[in-house]
Amino acid sequence: MIAFVKHNYEMQALLILPSSKSDKFAEHTNMISMKALIIAFVLSVTASTFLSAQTYTVKRIKQGNINFSNNNNSAWNKANALSDFSYPWENGIAPATSFKALWNGQWLYCRYEVKDDSILVLVKKNDKLETGASDRVEIFFNINDSMRPYYCLEMDANGRLLDYSANYYRKMNYSWQWPKGQLKVKALRTSTGYVVEAAISIQSLKDLGLLQNNRLHAGLFRAECKGFINNRADLRWISWIKPSSQQPDFHIPSAFGTLILQ
DSSP, X not given: OEEXXXXXXXXXXXXXXXXXXXXXXXXXXXXXXXXXXXXXXXXXXXXHHHHHHSEEEEXXXXXXXXXXXXXXXXXXXXXXXXXOOBOSSSSSOOOOXXXXXXXXXXXXXXXXXXXXXXXXXXXXXXXXXXXXXXSXXXXXXXXXXXXXXXXXXXXXXXXXXXXXXXXXXXXXXXXXXXXXXXXXXXXXXOSSEXXXXXXXXXXXXXXXXXXXXXXXXXXXXXXXEEEEETTEEEEEEEESSOOSOSSOOOSSGGGOEEEEEO
């Protein structure tokens, strides 16, 4: 039954149900509302968990707190340590890998600490492509999930750099180089492995369109060289995030997380 009620000089139509039907209608509405709340809660928790698992916060430091030529910078004690690295495509526990990052408004500083009891570095011509057949750590940057373009930094245990640009899918340009004077890399051997540090200018990250709203889409990886078979490096792949690929592949959007510059 529909009744019309005059209110504030306007006519409003009200749906009037018999009491029994009205109760059932209210009960049904409440059930729908409860289900909606439960779904919303589950989605929010899932999103929060996903976000926290896929992000790394880069703490800000004052100018001069890091001297890149110094191998013992106490400022690294302030950085968050990311150690959630694993084998995405094989069983077993991956050797320890730790990543830290800091920034000071002008430079983004990155540091890998790697445990490796048999460091292998290919040196024949000392060409930058030899880095790709050596023990190394990697940082990839993309603008968005289209990965057109994206940029790759592969740094071996000797401090050599393989830098290149690429477009999805795996269209590499090895002749490309990071803007001159905007990137520094060094490596240090330790009693348990090696350390690689990189200093990347904030201006270059902006110029390449990578730094947006103090966020960087980045992939953090490691290649562990186990030896050489028929003159090819036998590599094991280690990653911060497990990409959604059945075969080893870091050149896909799901391999990337987010660095948040605080």
